[in-house]
Amino acid sequence: MNVIETSGLGKRYGNSWALHECTLAVPAGQVAALIGPNGAGKSTLLNLAVGLSRPSKGSVTVLGGRAAGSPAALDGIGYVAQDTPVYKNLSVADMIYVTRNLNRRFDQPYAEARLDELGIPQKRRAGKLSGGQQAQLALTLALARRPQLLVLDEPVAMLDPVARHDFMATVMTAMTADGVSVLLSSHVLTELERVASYLILLSRGRVQLAGKVDDLLASHRVLTGPAAEADRYAGQPVLHASRADADAQLLVQATAEGQVPPDWTARGASLEELALAYLRDPGAVALPGAGRDQNARTSEVTK
């Protein structure tokens, strides 16, 4: 089952496409990270997935073919919007009450135990909670609905490092213990390195990179060698090159079995290196099923 599947999905605001020709299929059981610079279309894609927004073109389904925004789709998705909106004048207990009554399923013991553990008093008004606590409240309410898919829009952007860590720990617990699939957008790359098992990179409204993290890492290598020879790789799938004095570093699309030229050393790329390389080069594309060599464009970036 794919937790989200899009086909030629596009969303236009006025004359500009916030999202264009987006075709994706994220399988269940993943923590899928949606990354990209501001304005790349991350929130647009998530809004389409939860039915807050409607496609201008193409289609989007969730949880194995349910139309996004349909009752069946809403029933299975826990969504935490950007800035984690809660009713500021309602108490935490009221927020639990409201969420329980707006959904078919709600795990009250889970919600209460989780809030106790976080030290969030139920009598307190949601508006009086700290930013981290509000985010935890919103997340707890979403998880207590026992969703199959958890959609998080920039969940940690506003949080301090400790709150950020706690928040992601909750997400990971839900993921590993209960098999909740997660789709989250973020521009905090370091956070994703530990949690993401699937990566979608959006740039200027288009999907630039999509695939399982393991597959992506296995198909990219960092080569280090003499700067003078770096040009030899022009025309090959070089994604990112950086030079320091005599040495050059090239991030290339290649497997571990691939040949390493003499005088060069090869190592695996980190997710952050990979993401940064693609973010710096909006033209480069790596999509599952696409012929990588044809699609990847050569580029060179000099630091």
Next chain:
Amino acid sequence: MTALTVPARPPDDDSSLRPVPWRRMAGVTWRQHRFALVGAATLLGALGLYLWIAGLQLHNAYAAAIACHPAGSPACMGLASTFNGTDAFLSGGVILQVVPVLIGAFIGAPVLSRELETGTFRYAWTQGFGRWRWTLAKLVPLAVLLVTATAAFGVLLSWYYQPYYATGNQAVGLNELCPYNPGVFDLRPVAFPAWTLIAFAIGALAGMLIRRVVPAIGATLVVYAGLAFATGLYLREHYLTPLLTTKLNLPGDAWIFSQWWTKSGTTVSQSTMAQVINPLFERLMPAVPPDQVHLHKLPTILSVQQYLTQHGYTYWTSYQPGSRLWPSQWVEGGWLLVLSMLLIAATVWLVRRRAI
């Protein structure tokens, strides 16, 4: 499994997915709007208590004034002025007309605009209840609640104003109100809740369109005021075809639209009538010395009119009799109800198709 893990989901039953029951929104709506509802209840309660106490005084003053004989004696004049002076600021009714719009606007406008302004619609509209059902399940019970409360308040208002509606008050020097008077027509258990409902519906739609609380309330007040004035000034007189009569001296509860004279089947113009009537006054004046005039019966408009009708003239009046007050109320209540339902339906439709 620790206490903090999510227990396994029941097997998926998508085909038989039943929506979340409507009744569950009742508690949700109450929790979200209790401050506004308690505020409205406090306003109506305090105002109701005041009107009840003031109304008892008013009714007592009226009973005393009407029982007094002979009318016109200094003692009776004193009782009459006591009645006329009791809460005189309420006697025209106009001030109470702000109650429906205040309640309607302050409860109706925030329903959607607050969600849209603070971003909580992203939470509310992605819950399993579904967004258009959520909207309908909020607006309809709130509307029913407001209508019920203001209908009860309208009963109290009808009772309060009862002494003013008695025909014949004027003859004994007491204030009298025609029930069609635009100041009090709306203060009835049909029109009063209907105007509250339309204010609520305008507020809900304005909130959806404007998406900000304060501007939505402001827009509601403006639109409501325009509608209320247009209704009072132009629309209300067309509810029922006016009656025509040649009777003179219609009772005070009749709403008179126009009056004109005819002679031998043709209308006589106003200027011509003025030339007929003015000399008549002189002629009907008793031929006595000026210092004794007050001892005699002086000609009145009525006596002049009676004289004219005995001499070939007919005085026509188009009017709405007092007995048609309630049919008029139901016409007004009816179209306001239909319009309110249309506005609420439009609001739900907008929520359903709105894409951010």
